[in-house]
Amino acid sequence: MWQVRSDAGLLVEEGDILAKPLWSETPPDWFTSADREGRAIWAKEPKVWEFWVRWWDGVIAGKPLPWDLQEKVALIPDEDWQKGPSHIAGVIRGIEAGFVGPKLSGDSEPNFEAKLGAVRLQIDGLRLIVEAEWNKVCARNHVPESEQDQHEKRKELLSKLRDLISELEKTANGTSDAPAGKELVVVGEQLPAVIEAAEELAETTKAMHPSADIMSVAASMKVLTESGMPGTIASGAVAVEWVSRKLSSFFTRSKKTKKK
Numbered sequence: 412m413w414q415v416r417s418d419a420g421l422l423v424e425e426g427d428i429l430a431k432p433l434w435s436e437t438p439p440d441w442f443t444s445a446d447r448e449g450r451a452i453w454a455k456e457p458k459v460w461e462f463w464v465r466w467w468d469g470v471i472a473g474k475p476l477p478w479d480l481q482e483k484v485a486l487i488p489d490e491d492w493q494k495g496p497s498h499i500a501g502v503i504r505g506i507e508a509g510f511v512g513p514k515l516s517g518d519s520e521p522n523f524e525a526k527l528g529a530v531r532l533q534i535d536g537l538r539l540i541v542e543a544e545w546n547k548v549c550a551r552n553h554v555p556e557s558e559q560d561q562h563e564k565r566k567e568l569l570s571k572l573r574d575l576i577s578e579l580e581k582t583a584n585g586t587s588d589a590p591a592g593k594e595l596v597v598v599g600e601q602l603p604a605v606i607e608a609a610e611e612l613a614e615t616t617k618a619m620h621p622s623a624d625i626m627s628v629a630a631s632m633k634v635l636t637e638s639g640m641p642g643t644i645a646s647g648a649v650a651v652e653w654v655s656r657k658l659s660s661f662f663t664r665s666k667k668t669k670k671k
Contacts, residue, residue, distance in 0.1 A: 432471065432472060432473040433470055433471045433472075433473070434471075446471075449467070450464075456496075456497075458500065459496050459497050459500045460496070460500070461500070462484075462500065462503045462504075462507070466481070477510075479510075480506070480507070480510050483506050483510070484503055484506060485532075487499065487502055487503075487506075523592070523595070526595060526636075527583065527594055527595060530583055530594075530595065530598055530632055530636065531583045531584070533632045534576065534579045534580055534583055534632075537576050537579070537605070537625060537629070538576050538580070540621045540624050540625055541569060541572045541573055541576060541621070541625065542573070543621070544569060544621045545566075545569045545570075545573065548562070548565055548566055548569060549566070561615050561616070564615050565612065565615045565616070568608055568611050568612045568615065569612070571608050572605065572608050572609070572612070572625070575601070575604055575605050575608060576605070578601055579598055579601055579602075579605070582594055582597045582598050582601065583598055595636045596636065598632070598636050599632075599636030602629050602632055602636070605625065605629045606625075606626055606629045609622045609625035609626045609629065610622070610626070612625070
């Protein structure tokens with residue numbers, strides 16, 4: 412939790428959290444172990460994982476790859492992601508071959524559409540987190556009597572979060588009653604309810620996931636809607652989160668394939 416507090420402090424101060432090392436202190440043992448395991452997988456097929464090694468090193472050191480490049484990778488169509496790591500490696504090589512770095516624009520004001528686009532992707536991330544937990548909870552066929560109340564409360568809160576996210580989606584996509592050009596303001600007004608529901612969800616279990624994930628995404632969205640995070644940083648924040656989830660699914664798929 413000390414790292415969450417450190418990150419939250421940076422967000423409140425409107426600092427660039429992505430330009431800081433991933434860990435402000437010595438990484439915990441679970442992270443060191445997972446990092447070692449991931450690198451061992453990458454080392455077996457260096458051509459397949461070369462981009463991810465550079466991407467991951469940048470995330471850890473607080474020296475991320477160019478945001479425009481990360482955004483292009485994050486927005487690779489799902490049908491390509493589903494074809495596996497080797498295919499994606501080729502797609503990324505093509506992207507990098509034709510990549511032209513972002514133009515320097517000084518201290519220009521953030522573009523509204525860029526921020527709104529970043530918020531839409533963050534909402535997609537929230538949807539993925541909540542739907543995954545909803546499916547897991549609903550898949551429990553035999554719940555001990557002692558856990559029934561907690562289980563039902565969890566379902567109730569997840570259902571509430573699904574509805575809240577639907578409202579966020581309508582607002583961000585321009586299909587709600589929000590005035591044109593005020594979508595970010597309305598999304599900002601809707602976010603406290605999401606954070607509150609996530610906090611309640613955290614009280615139904617000892618595990619911080621997925622409540623911590625929901626609150627983290629919602630907090631970064633709040634920064635986008637209130638403080639006007641520059642479009643390049645906003646897109647980068649979204650790209651890191653989105654690609655992280657893609658990479659996690661890659662590891663899972665890779666392990667299952669090797670077991671077969």
